[in-house]
Amino acid sequence: TAGITQAPTSQILAAGRSMTLRCTQDMRHNAMYWYRQDLGLGLRLIHYSNTAGTTGKGEVPDGYSVSRANTDDFPLTLASAVPSQTSVYFCASSELAGGSQFFGPGTRLTVL
Amino acid sequence: RKEVEQDPGPFNVPEGATVAFNCTYSNSASQSFFWYRQDCRKEPKLLMSVYSSGNEDGRFTAQLNRASQYISLLIRDSKLSDSATYLCVVNMKSNTGKLIFGQGTTLQVKP
Numbered sequence: 001t002a003g004i005t006q007a008p009t010s011q012i013l014a015a016g017r018s019m020t021l022r023c024t025q026d027m028r029h030n031a032m033y034w035y036r037q038d039l040g041l042g043l044r045l046i047h048y049s050n051t052a053g054t055t056g057k058g059e060v061p062d063g064y065s066v067s068r069a070n071t072d073d074f075p076l077t078l079a080s081a082v083p084s085q086t087s088v089y090f091c092a093s094s095e096l097a098g099g100s101q102f103f104g105p106g107t108r109l110t111v112l
Numbered sequence: 113r114k115e116v117e118q119d120p121g122p123f124n125v126p127e128g129a130t131v132a133f134n135c136t137y138s139n140s141a142s143q144s145f146f147w148y149r150q151d152c153r154k155e156p157k158l159l160m161s162v163y164s165s166g167n168e169d170g171r172f173t174a175q176l177n178r179a180s181q182y183i184s185l186l187i188r189d190s191k192l193s194d195s196a197t198y199l200c201v202v203n204m205k206s207n208t209g210k211l212i213f214g215q216g217t218t219l220q221v222k223p
């Protein structure tokens with residue numbers, strides 16, 4: 001069982017370029033989430049989606065956008081990357097909003 | 113004050129020791145509580161949910177104290193493989209899906 005997959009595993013991106021981080025789950029979970037994890041700051045929620053067709057802003061949404069066209073996929077887009085977006089990005093899902101979350105393996109992004 | 117606070121450690125303990133971590137949360141309306149484990153450079157993984165009456169899973173025991181707004185994790189008979197960062201996680205309101213993560217407590221179990 002794949003669970004949650006993320007792509008790419010890692011990426012080096014030039015500042016000003018756009019990029020989409022992919023996240024796919026095969027558990028038919030209703031809710032999905034994007035976090036970033038930085039040393040000393042822990043996990044911070046970027047955007048979330050409680051069900052397909054809806055999205056919401058988390059703690060640090062600026063510079064990021066998401067879409068939830070179907071249950072399985074929840075891509076995260078950086079329209080114009082900046083060095084402060086260098087981080088490890090985790091996608092997660094839960095069967096229902098508010099429940100325990102399962103995490104993907106993460107994408108390590110470096111913006112130069 | 114942070115919404116979820118943990119002592120970052122590290123806690124250095126010998127194999128076989130018993131170790132306990134506490135975590136405090138600021139919102140008395142919080143409804144769901146979890147402990148996650150994260151190994152270096154890996155994704156967080158659910159260790160256990162925390163129930164009002166307390167719960168046990170093998171060598172791990174979780175407790176919730178609503179009056180004092182803290183949760184605890186007790187690990188008995190520590191193994192080398194228990195070395196990791198333990199994240200305290202709180203859902204402030206059910207059904208919003210927004211979990212608040214503590215920064216984690218690092219445990220190092222030594223031979």
